[in-house]
Amino acid sequence: MATGRTRTVVSHCLEVLGNAICWGAAKAATAIAALYLRNGLLTSHLGALTLVYFFGGALSWPILVPLTQRFARQRPTSVRFAAFFLALSVGTAAMTAFLFAMDYRWFYSRWHAPFGSLIWIFQFLFTGASAVYQFAVLGLALFLPLGLLCLIVVSAYLARQRD
Numbered sequence: 001m002a003t004g005r006t007r008t009v010v011s012h013c014l015e016v017l018g019n020a021i022c023w024g025a026a027k028a029a030t031a032i033a034a035l036y037l038r039n040g041l042l043t044s045h046l047g048a049l050t051l052v053y054f055f056g057g058a059l060s061w062p063i064l065v066p067l068t069q070r071f072a073r074q075r076p077t078s079v080r081f082a083a084f085f086l087a088l089s090v091g092t093a094a095m096t097a098f099l100f101a102m103d104y105r106w107f108y109s110r111w112h113a114p115f116g117s118l119i120w121i122f123q124f125l126f127t128g129a130s131a132v133y134q135f136a137v138l139g140l141a142l143f144l145p146l147g148l149l150c151l152i153v154v155s156a157y158l159a160r161q162r163d
Helices: 002-039 046-072 077-111 118-143 146-160
Strands: none
Touching: 002 046, 002 077, 002 118, 002 146, 046 077, 046 146, 077 118, 077 146, 118 146
């Protein structure tokens, strides 16, 4: 009996992991497509941007989808769609912005004060805030136009699933 339950848990974890990789790949592909449409992929940071968008999607999925499924379980399909749409759009953007901010932090850390000092705290907060602002202005556009279509399709698929 424990073996069947373990198999179920393992298969569920593998499903979540596989879906997270697919969502991350979809987000990376939408960023690449937007960069191609915008400027023909003429950027020296294509690899880094692809990784940030991939991991933004991949790391947000295992947090957002199970949480949304838990809270929207007994709701009508339209409410479930709205919940998945909101959670995936805001959560994926937030995780990607966080990774973007951590990349900024890593780059500027060599000029920051020693770890834990009051100046370091201010530098950490303002570097992160400026990175999130820059992502909101420039980075969110890389989710469009294909990211919106992908978001609608995945939200509709998840809303129709019953747990």
